[in-house]
Amino acid sequence: MRVPISWLKEFVDIEVPVEELAHRLTMAGLEVGEVITTGGWENCFVGHVERVEPHPNAQRLTLCAVATGAGVQQVVCGAPNVAAGQKIAFARVGATLIDGRTGRPSRLKAAKIRGVVSEGMICSEKELGLGEDHDGILTLPQDAPVGTPLDDYMGDQALDLEPTPNRADWLSVLGVAYEAAALTGARAREPEALYPEEGLPISAHISVSIQDPDLCPRYTASLIKGIAVGPSPRWLRERLERCGVRPINNVVDVTNYVMLEYGQPLHAFDYETLLKGRILVRRAYTGETMETLDGVVRALDSSHLVIADDRDARALGGIVGGMDSGISEGTTDVLLESASFNPANNRQTAQAFRLRTEATARFEKGLRPGLTAPALRRATQLIHQVAGGTVAKGIVDVYPGRREPEAILLTSARMKKVLGVGYPREQVEEVLDALGFRSQREGDSDLRVTPPYWRSDVTIEDDLVEEAARIIGYDAIPTQMMATPLPALERQEMRDFREEARDLLVRSGLQEVISYSAVSLDALREAGAAGDGAGLLKVANPMSREYQYMRPTLRASLLQTLASNLARQTESVGIFEIGRVYLKRPKGLPEEPETAAGLLYGPRAKEGWLGDAGHYDFYDAKGVVEAALEQMGAAASFQPGADDFFHPGKTASITVNGAAVGVVGEVHPVVQERFQIDGGPVAFFEMRLDRLLAALPQGKRPLKSLARYPSSIRDISILVDSDVPAAKVQAVIEGRPLVERAVLFDAYEGKEAPPGRVSLAYRIYFQAANRTLSSEEVNRDLAKVVRLLEREAGASLRGGETTAG
Amino acid sequence: MTSQNLARTIEQAREAALEELRGLTGEEGLEEWRVRYLGRRGRLTAALRSLGTLAQEERRVVGAQANQAKALLEESLAQARRRVRESRIAGLAQEERIDVTRPGRPVAMGRFHPLTRILREICDAFESMGFQVVEGPEVEWDRYNFEMLNIPRDHPARDMWNTLWIDQEDDEGRQSMLLRTHTSPMQARTMERVKPPVRVIVPGKCYRYEATDATHEWHFYQVEGLAVDEGITLANLKGTLYEFARRLFGAERKVRFRCDYFPFVEPGVEMAIDCFACEGAGCRICREAGWIEILGAGMVHPKVLEGVGYDPAVHTGFAFGMGPERIAMLKYGIEDIRLFYSNDLRFLRQF
Numbered sequence A: 001m002r003v004p005i006s007w008l009k010e011f012v013d014i015e016v017p018v019e020e021l022a023h024r025l026t027m028a029g030l031e032v033g034e035v036i037t038t039g040g041w042e043n044c045f046v047g048h049v050e051r052v053e054p055h056p057n058a059q060r061l062t063l064c065a066v067a068t069g070a071g072v073q074q075v076v077c078g079a080p081n082v083a084a085g086q087k088i089a090f091a092r093v094g095a096t097l098i099d100g101r102t103g104r105p106s107r108l109k110a111a112k113i114r115g116v117v118s119e120g121m122i123c124s125e126k127e128l129g130l131g132e133d134h135d136g137i138l139t140l141p142q143d144a145p146v147g148t149p150l151d152d153y154m155g156d157q158a159l160d161l162e163p164t165p166n167r168a169d170w171l172s173v174l175g176v177a178y179e180a181a182a183l184t185g186a187r188a189r190e191p192e193a194l195y196p197e198e199g200l201p202i203s204a205h206i207s208v209s210i211q212d213p214d215l216c217p218r219y220t221a222s223l224i225k226g227i228a229v230g231p232s233p234r235w236l237r238e239r240l241e242r243c244g245v246r247p248i249n250n251v252v253d254v255t256n257y258v259m260l261e262y263g264q265p266l267h268a269f270d271y272e273t274l275l276k277g278r279i280l281v282r283r284a285y286t287g288e289t290m291e292t293l294d295g296v297v298r299a300l301d302s303s304h305l306v307i308a309d310d311r312d313a314r315a316l317g318g319i320v321g322g323m324d325s326g327i328s329e330g331t332t333d334v335l336l337e338s339a340s341f342n343p344a345n346n347r348q349t350a351q352a353f354r355l356r357t358e359a360t361a362r363f364e365k366g367l368r369p370g371l372t373a374p375a376l377r378r379a380t381q382l383i384h385q386v387a388g389g390t391v392a393k394g395i396v397d398v399y400p401g402r403r404e405p406e407a408i409l410l411t412s413a414r415m416k417k418v419l420g421v422g423y424p425r426e427q428v429e430e431v432l433d434a435l436g437f438r439s440q441r442e443g444d445s446d447l448r449v450t451p452p453y454w455r456s457d458v459t460i461e462d463d464l465v466e467e468a469a470r471i472i473g474y475d476a477i478p479t480q481m482m483a484t485p486l487p488a489l490e491r492q493e494m495r496d497f498r499e500e501a502r503d504l505l506v507r508s509g510l511q512e513v514i515s516y517s518a519v520s521l522d523a524l525r526e527a528g529a530a531g532d533g534a535g536l537l538k539v540a541n542p543m544s545r546e547y548q549y550m551r552p553t554l555r556a557s558l559l560q561t562l563a564s565n566l567a568r569q570t571e572s573v574g575i576f577e578i579g580r581v582y583l584k585r586p587k588g589l590p591e592e593p594e595t596a597a598g599l600l601y602g603p604r605a606k607e608g609w610l611g612d613a614g615h616y617d618f619y620d621a622k623g624v625v626e627a628a629l630e631q632m633g634a635a636a637s638f639q640p641g642a643d644d645f646f647h648p649g650k651t652a653s654i655t656v657n658g659a660a661v662g663v664v665g666e667v668h669p670v671v672q673e674r675f676q677i678d679g680g681p682v683a684f685f686e687m688r689l690d691r692l693l694a695a696l697p698q699g700k701r702p703l704k705s706l707a708r709y710p711s712s713i714r715d716i717s718i719l720v721d722s723d724v725p726a727a728k729v730q731a732v733i734e735g736r737p738l739v740e741r742a743v744l745f746d747a748y749e750g751k752e753a754p755p756g757r758v759s760l761a762y763r764i765y766f767q768a769a770n771r772t773l774s775s776e777e778v779n780r781d782l783a784k785v786v787r788l789l790e791r792e793a794g795a796s797l798r799g800g801e802t803t804a805g
Numbered sequence B: 001m002t003s004q005n006l007a008r009t010i011e012q013a014r015e016a017a018l019e020e021l022r023g024l025t026g027e028e029g030l031e032e033w034r035v036r037y038l039g040r041r042g043r044l045t046a047a048l049r050s051l052g053t054l055a056q057e058e059r060r061v062v063g064a065q066a067n068q069a070k071a072l073l074e075e076s077l078a079q080a081r082r083r084v085r086e087s088r089i090a091g092l093a094q095e096e097r098i099d100v101t102r103p104g105r106p107v108a109m110g111r112f113h114p115l116t117r118i119l120r121e122i123c124d125a126f127e128s129m130g131f132q133v134v135e136g137p138e139v140e141w142d143r144y145n146f147e148m149l150n151i152p153r154d155h156p157a158r159d160m161w162n163t164l165w166i167d168q169e170d171d172e173g174r175q176s177m178l179l180r181t182h183t184s185p186m187q188a189r190t191m192e193r194v195k196p197p198v199r200v201i202v203p204g205k206c207y208r209y210e211a212t213d214a215t216h217e218w219h220f221y222q223v224e225g226l227a228v229d230e231g232i233t234l235a236n237l238k239g240t241l242y243e244f245a246r247r248l249f250g251a252e253r254k255v256r257f258r259c260d261y262f263p264f265v266e267p268g269v270e271m272a273i274d275c276f277a278c279e280g281a282g283c284r285i286c287r288e289a290g291w292i293e294i295l296g297a298g299m300v301h302p303k304v305l306e307g308v309g310y311d312p313a314v315h316t317g318f319a320f321g322m323g324p325e326r327i328a329m330l331k332y333g334i335e336d337i338r339l340f341y342s343n344d345l346r347f348l349r350q351f
């Protein structure tokens, strides 16, 4: 919404600089995006063309004598429309104008044109930056005072406003005028709409009835007969253009003008096209159609409100007119409509037909029925003024939805309770009065307040509190910390745990990433996580196919992240993400469990002089998982797993206290190929944090007492069948009461080992809580360990080097 | 062996040992020397062992000589060790020099996503003012996302939140499940669950159907705050948010509160801080305004309070919401919001 200052000043005297006004409006809630200046025409004046003579050396040029208030100056002019007696915009040497050909500003220099000196220039619209017209010069009204600087005569500034959706009145010059008045201590006034009425009363020409008052509480209309449709006068066109509205013809221009002025959209019918002079405001019939002004035939139903004549729908109420009932060049009689429509219905219909217009932008916000009549009178006056004709006596005013405005009680106690500060009643009265509210004193400190007819947003006491607070200014409200009691503390276990997990994964050297929560079906398919698609949570209107499904896993996101970084020539990647996955439920909201996943890919160490540290593999991912779980106090077990996403021989399910909490493995070569990741394995883990948290032992972890007696160390090396898991061997060893722990320090499978067997070497720490173990005791127990291993794991002793410890 | 022979042998061993010792410069040489002369099978030890073959008188004389020799060698050895050690230490700079300009062994250093850092910073600031962090569902009902926030269907304010809908119909055949457009649904969810006093902060992901560019994302985080009790005022809103701005952006920051509109608050507030890049003079970052808008806020609308069963005549409260991406962009000088979710490691590794 653009509001020219010149227009605003018709209704309020503005005594502060425009920049200051813009600032105050912004602070009070009406953001001024920009102050747009028309003008800045230094060295330009209103001139009078005294004589026009042919140029001696050029057929198309003329020599003009221009009175400028400071003598008469000779100008060589090329415009075909220049004529003696015209008032024009004269630019002296030194003026900066828009070059007609390049469109860029350039400085006017004294010049000889075909041998004759030109002391200035008569400007076109385009040269003054007013429009695109460059075919001829701009002519000014005859009453333009010669010698007046052009800036003073026709310069202007406009406020480019960004109104909030609650304030339909801010979509009008008058609404902004009341706002400006309250913010500058002035009083706003409304235009007078006086015009002569002639002949029969309007009821002799037209009858209006409203069938659906819930959709149209009030309908007003006037009739102007014998008008001449044509272009609007300059002032009207100029105003519209400065507000960014394209002029069409005088009748339509007036309806737009009054919409900008009052905020009330109007519609002009060609009265002759309305059958039997009857208007019926009704819901459309099922199956009814209407061709709208844009040439589209619309299929209507009973959810749409139409303005019909005796037979057909002639307009979609408050949205758009019909093709053949509008104003045309030949129109002589105009029926002017100013009505009130149901905002929700208006919005639904406009959205359904994709017909959102300047009118619906106002109707959908809810215009008060009180606005219809003043706007109608103003528009009638202006049509009469610019298009002639005679106005029928009176107006049509059908008002079945009449509701007297309710006064709202504003107490000083409420003001203080909400704002934390009170204002003197006089000050509040002053603010409300300037805004156009009527208020009556009640009791010692309260007010009974009636909002003005153009305000639809003020319905409760707190709305009035805001009016006072924002006009007096939020700066006047103190800045205070809360002194109220603290709520009882509720532990957020899941969040605390999730943040702990985030810390742990960062500490294990991984980079945190955050990806979009939605992914493409293709990506899910490639990750083997799409199923048949039916179990996925689908976005009905996604940004693009790329983000059509809420992710049920972090797998696709992380592989995509890896692939995109590899494409950027990153060599080594260690990343993790903690985020929600979205699991559809047959009814109700989906489950959104917090999930942690990560991957390691590429060389373990950056390239460098210290040599090759090898490529990340399964055991790196498992190491991260083990470290994190240990830190959380979870005793985890890993069993060979089956999951199509993973390499069938290199994946393990992660179990904590009997609950499956996740998977770790190397990504299946086929999956890797689909994401175009080559050059080595991707070690990957994924864990459901909700399940993990539930499986963790409750309560404080008991502290282990520190050993008081030294441990003894023995190393053994055994051979077992290749399919015997190391975890089993470990469990057998650690099952002995004197064994404090055992560490696998070598594993070998290959030439040196017998076929089908693997060599495992363990360092075993023997320890007792209450004494130092003797060498004999330790050796006896070691022998038992070996016997158990033979029996339970099919192990054979390969060597036993013992180390005293 | 005669006593003379033995004495000579000891004498020779002693002289040879001392002679040899003078030429030794390394720890290893000294140890070998010790084994050769003083070890179990060393020359002097062998000589001492032979003492047993002598008569008692001779043994006493030669024995004394042998013990003297042994003491002398041990003392010399100790001296030589000190000498060698001192010269080694004196020569460390030369002998054991490494090229300290080569890069060190790489350590895998994990890093947080910049948004994690900023979210923690924001939550910490409010937690220290007695707010508790709560979280809610990202896939929401229209009811919580809009209706309970005083935004009925067909309300023009819905244009402020272009919504991504879930392709699933409710019992009435309507699309009523959506991706929350803000974290504000947790206002209603929290108040439905607990009675005042309420003081919560809600971080979380939100979604809007919005074309993306350098300052707009369809997928983003928001942090919502809500404080409700008897006696909470707009002055408290100002106090709390001013304190927050100081903690996050520095004690010298100025704040500005202006009126703004959100359907679920009344009065509505927008808070801006003075631009730290230009100190309020106007620059590219603040779009020449001198001020940077960082959050929307207001007093909780009486209809919202009524909707959850609170009595607005008794309880008042304030709510606010902010975009952590925007705050991170300001704090870290990030110029394109899309960097947050593109996961370009070259970007993430800078935090």
Ligand SMILES: [Zn+2]
Pocket: B275, B276, B277, B278, B279, B280, B281, B282, B283, B284, B285, B286, B287, B288, B289, B290, B291
């Ligand atoms: Zn700045």
